[in-house]
Structures are given as C-alpha cells and as structure tokens.
Amino acid sequence: MASLVDKRAQEPKDDLISSLVVDQVQPGKLEKADAVQIAFLLLVAGNATMVNMIALVIQPFLLLLLSFSHPPSI
Numbered sequence: 001m002a003s004l005v006d007k008r009a010q011e012p013k014d015d016l017i018s019s020l021v022v023d024q025v026q027p028g029k030l031e032k033a034d035a036v037q038i039a040f041l042l043l044v045a046g047n048a049t050m051v052n053m054i055a056l057v058i059q060p061f062l063l064l065l066l067s068f069s070h071p072p073s074i
Contacts, residue, residue: 001036
C-alpha cells in the first residue's frame with residue numbers, strides 16, 4: 001500500500017487514493033502512514049462487503065438447489 005500511495009503522489013489518477021494523497025497528504029493534513037492505513041482499511045472493508053454481498057446472492061440459490069436434491073418425503 002505504501003508503494004501505491006507513493007505512485008499516486010507522483011502520478012495522481014482519477015481514484016480515491018489519489019484524491020486522498022493530493023487533498024490530504026500533500027498539504028500536510030495527514031501523514032503518509034495515515035494514508036497507507038486508510039487505503040488498507042478501504043481494501044479490507046471493500047473485500048468484506050463484497051464477500052457478504054456474494055453470500056447474500058448465492059444463499060437463496062443454494063437453498064433452492066438443496067430443496068430439489070432432497071425433496072420432502074410424504
């Protein structure tokens with residue numbers, strides 16, 4: 001993450017990390033270490049959100065498949 005923050009400081013792009021570096025780190029409002037921690041937190045939070053969203057979508061289909069593979073006995 002530190003190398004990404006360094007890259008965005010040298011060559012900003014249209015992304016959140018570049019905005020963080022340009023608007024907060026370069027003017028001295030945040031330290032580079034803080035920007036690295038925020039970038040890592042964003043990565044982890046995004047990953048956790050995506051995993052939960054996939055689980056929410058897949059769970060009903062799995063339940064449906066299970067109901068077809070094991071029909072109720074009468």
